Amino acid sequence: MQEQTYVIKNQDSFELKDIFDCGQCFRWNEEKDGSYTGVFKENVLNVKKEKNVITFKGIINGNIKEVVEDYFDLKRDYSKIKQELSTIDENILNSVNYGKGIRILNQELIETILSFIISANNNIPRIKSIIERISGKYGKQIKWNNKTYYTFPTLENLKKASVEDFRNLGAGFRDIRLFETINMLSEGKVNVKNWYKEQDTKKIREELLTLSGVGPKVADCILLFSDLKRFDVFPIDVWVRRVMNELYIKNPDETKVSKKEIESIAKEKFGNLSGLAQQYLFYWKREA
């Protein structure tokens, strides 16, 4: 395949660091020149921003404009969303100002499911390296600029991996969870295609929870960060618990803050924009 280029100007809500370092994705890396290169689906893409000009360049399976618009969620009006969130209170206003360049990517569903199973009780550098090794062994090779990249493997190829293979790739105790979920997905124990037609987020969530290694937090991340794109979820992890306690609950013993309490505050304050609010708050608290 040949290299393609696509340039856009004056795109609102588009800062490379905010998008790629806000914790939603694991396969993007910063280059020496400040641009980022990543692999998604069967694409290798480099994104560079200079002043108000964004240049996308890479090996793309399809039309680069369409691929970029879809993946970066370019048709959504983030300015409007941020404006709406900013009126809620001072805290969310501050977090939105901090992460004003965030966009939530439309990531491939299977990759998102397996990536967030790996994320459980894990840190981001290690999550990235595990995914990289799995892709290197079972993904498809793409060469570009004398470098070799590997796509996230298809279910078909992942079925070749045993529990022990995942352990050897550094997945740790998540090995069996990956193995079982891959089997469940490829045997059609859950019908993934129906999820895109389903209006009720809760129904998809229930099915996600039947997968091995998918609990409430991972399910919400999948709903928010995959191309299912549900904003009416609120993934609660250590950082969100921390920031919600600090801003709203103010319990001296943070570990005693119940999930229900956090959920009800989120729903009441952020409603159907909860997922986005969570992401701004998470990024703000974790970085600052």
Add this chain to the structure above:
DNA sequence: ACCCAGGGTCGTC
């Protein structure tokens, strides 16, 4: 050297 925490989930009580 030692301890701790990291985008939690699972099995057991």
Add this chain to the structure above:
DNA sequence: GACGACCCTGGG
């Protein structure tokens, strides 16, 4: 519903 265990890695 609460509680501990869980693989591994980087940082204090």
